[in-house]
Amino acid sequence: MRRATALPKPPAGQALPETHVWLTLRTLFPYLWQYRLRVLAAMACLISAKVANVGVPLVFKEMIDGLSGGEQLLALPILLLILYGTLRFSTSLFQELREILFARVTQRAVRQVSLEVFRHLHALSLRFHLERQTGGVSRDIERGSRSISSLISYTLYSILPTLVEIGLVLGILFVKYDMGYVVITLVSLLAYVVFTIKVSNWRIDIRRAVNENDSAANTRAVDSLLNYETVKYFNNEAWEARRYDEQLIKWEEAATRSQTTLAFLNLGQQAIIALGVTAMMWRAASGVVDGRMTIGDLVLVNAFLIQLYMPLNFLGIVYREIRQALTDIERMFKLLSENREIADAPDARDLPTGPLQVNFDAVEFAYESNRQILKNLSFAIPPGKTVAVVGHSGAGKSTLSRLLYRFYDVTGGAVQINGHDLRSLKQTSLRAAIGIVPQDTVLFNDTIFYNINYGRPEASREEVFAAARAAQLHDFIESLPLKYETRVGERGLKLSGGEKQRVAIARALLKNPPILIFDEATSALDSATERAIQTQLEEVAIGHTTLVIAHRLSTVMNADEILVMSEGRIVERGSHGALLAADGNYARMWTLQQQEKQEMESDTQ
Template identity: 60%
Template sequence: MRRYSTSAEPPPAQPSNSLFGKSGAPRSDWQTVRNLLPYVWHYKWRVILALVCLVAAKVANLGVPVLMKKLVDNMNVPAGSATALLVVPAGLIVAYGVLRLSGTLFTELREILFSKVTQSAVREIALQVFRHLHALSLRFHLERQTGGMSRDIERGTRGIQSLISYSLYSILPTLVEMGLVMGFFILHYDIWFAVITGCALAGYIVFTIVVTEWRTHFRRRMNDLDSRANQKAIDSLLNFETVKYFGNEEYEAGRYDENLRKYRTAAIRSQNSLSFLNFGQQAIIATGLILILWRATVGVAAGKLTLGDLVLVNTLMIQLYVPLNFLGVIYREIKQATTDMDRMFVLLGTGREIADAPGAQPLRVSGAAVRFAHVGFGYESNRVILDDVDFTIGAGTTTAVVGHSGSGKSTLARLLFRFYDVGSGGIEIDGQDIRSITQDSLRRAIGIVPQDTVLFNDSIYYNIAYGRPDASREEVIEAARAAQIDTFIRELPQGYDTPVGERGLKLSGGEKQRVAIARTLLKNPPVLVFDEATSALDSRTEQAIQAELMRLAQNRTTLLIAHRLSTVVHADQILVMDHGRIVERGTHAELMRLEGRYAEMWQIQARSAAQGEVALEDAVLAIEAGDATQDA
């Protein structure tokens, strides 16, 4: 059997260059933010108006302590003076109240304007990630754990809301207020007020950034352990029956607890470093506040400043340091948000292994003839699955593929659906290479009844209607009748509204397979694939459904993959596969006359069935004999 070069293997999905550098290093936080900006700037007029409201709110906030200074200075009259009330301008009091109210008004207007921006950005990104994940190859999903990936998406969308909220509602307002306060000090007081304020702010920001950067790896470690614990938990719960079969509840709990213990250690280290950061921030704030108040007190004592100036400086610093006091928390939350967003954007940037070719056209079906032209394929470069597979399924005919497990039968269906691209050769439908047509049109033209049927955690009706969501209820019920499951459904208390449970676990294997058959019947495609479609059914139901499948396959191009040879005797062409190659082909009668591999398999299965019947008769006789002895 000839081997294929590495190029015969579909390349693994790779991250796009926009998300990773040439060396493959993870993106920086600024790159993460840059990926977010286009979604926000889509609503640029709302963003601009929100920023205008932000600046207006901060100007109003700055005006409040300035008016308070004037009120204090105007109140500096002798006690008991009859003119005390006259020197308090009523206009200043009214202006003071108006400024306070306007600050709140502009803040709320900013939030009203920006709420649509935030929620729309979250919606657009979440939808894009969801669509992108469905566009990725089967290989990607087989190599990823659903629990960890869903947690990454959940944290990522939450991180978008946090980043936008903290940036617009906390960081930008604080920066604007810092600029306004610094400018006011420079214009109205000596340079030392601005120098002390600037040094305190710079020291606070530098200390916060340095320590927070040091703490970031604790957060990343916590995220990794959180995802890992979630993966273990979801994987264990999805395999609930397997855990019960082997009595491994404590083993699964131990695996889960091991990750929880590691998470606890990382969380404790993160909290300890947080305490150090909080103390350092408060020390810097206290130092700056003491120095600037001392400077203002000296100015009042020297007669250069008034009491109103002292009140103004104190109020401005407190007003500035209150939001600044939360800057460390906000910065940490922003770092956390970018860390959480990072994984989601990496998912969004993962390259598509199977993508539509440029200018791909929809499939044009004229008869639905399928051609496998010298196909070679391997999931890995050192393991060949299909080797020079060449056959044609004529339009409206049925071709069956049989062989031992691992011979490559099911791989044919995956390649036909283009879950993977062939390594060599090609697959054509009505003369059109499936790599040159759109994947959507290709998969709409093919229906499949898989061996392992997985259902959505919804009602039976929903799962059948999934074959064609726009079908009427009558059409759905007719498909269920054709699949011999309508009677069973009507006997259920909730009928077609009966929930099937996670992955359809509330239904038996045969019931799930009949739902899958009904779903495919409803889709009514020109090309059909039956991959062990009746393997989970009892003999009586299998015969009934086999007749229905034969009726369904009439005038349709059908690929029938089977292990039981009794289900393929009617096929127009039977292919016998072994180790990825076609070793025999022909009708049932022709292959039996060859007395080759197919005839050998037929005899083995016939002998096994006969032995099973004899064993069953012996068991019945033994039970009857035992009952007679007991009665005697």
């Protein structure tokens, strides 16, 4: 005899803490209460629809009893027929009115909660965004937003009318017949609810496993596609497919277990309903045989059983969906609970207008406690002056711009603007006063115009064109078929490195802030373009407080002061001429770069 295959056994079930339920409701309630009149009107429609729905079997019973006499045609109650049709229509009418009234409430709540999560993600520190995985976060938001809609719909929109209908049916059975019908119905309902809750809680870990593996697979897919060129460079398509499939196999196993245990849940629910229906019909049939009930009563009980069957079955679906929705929302709420590492102080103030001086005062900084980046760093950038920072990779140069933008807070000392510690200023005010051309320019998957205009969205088209001309970009754009409406592709991949860099320069020029940061701003440009843009950047920097972070020393020769960094410290400082005369680190770097330049020029001849 062949043994039956056992159901896959999930891990021990663990119900979500009640705090998650109340957290969800507390989060959603303010958004729902904005439309309190719509909510109350929708609730009234819900109750009216259920009252009309319960009234249909009562009218039908009277019609059956009326037709059971000797002169059926003469006794046919025309008014009952009209009432029957009216109640049928009223049920649908009130349901659709409920949909109309509640639709905006649900969608507005989803929109506002999603917006809150989106804003919170932008408010989190750079550290969080460097460590996150884009694919997993995007899937968590997508699934969580969809589940909020389901949660609102099921908890505030479906459970209440279902309970109202069950209450009405139980009341009618008790008043018109006897307590036995109520007991059978209540026992069936209680058994159904207990079974559904127990099995659904048993399945909760399987659902979590499905979500975890789904997010992990999506993360791998997005990460691989974002690095499409790298995959091609190393001929690793098969390797990426295997890695993706490894995660899909785990998802497949979890999803199969979820579907199998769902079938077990559905089978148990139907068995309970079948037993309850059989018991009720046996009692009703006995009443008809004994003469205590009419044929209409039998039909009424049967109709009530059918109407109870649907709410009972629906309650099971509702509970499963709520549990699944809470599992999905749990991950999204974790994003909302992420601590904002960098936050404005309660008494934070706006940055004063006028000429700005930047001071790094004995600054200490470490990304990790065991990895010190900056060590007792002090220097000043006077208003309208240009200070350049040079040094080998890993010296801590780019960290200066991140601290000035306050993506991180210093671990020692202070960064100040006009004597105000950055931690005492509003971040929006601070960042509005700074423009940057970063070393690694990433563009939005939109048009060239959009990406330049992003520097100051309220700027006119003429101002965007002027910024493009200043960045030596306008002629190139005009040579394109779609000109400024040309789309740049994902992360700007349709443009060359130099073209992307010029878009970034144009964007910073359009913003025209009092403080400018050029972080390897011309690193991706050829020598001819670099010289042209370098001249323009020097002109733009006039009157601005400017920090230039550079590797090529030829781009910082005209800076008012040059700082040479090594291992997080300033080891030399002075003008270009003074540093060459000192014959130290800067002079050696200059000599080496000049030799490399001469070798490249000789190779091209």
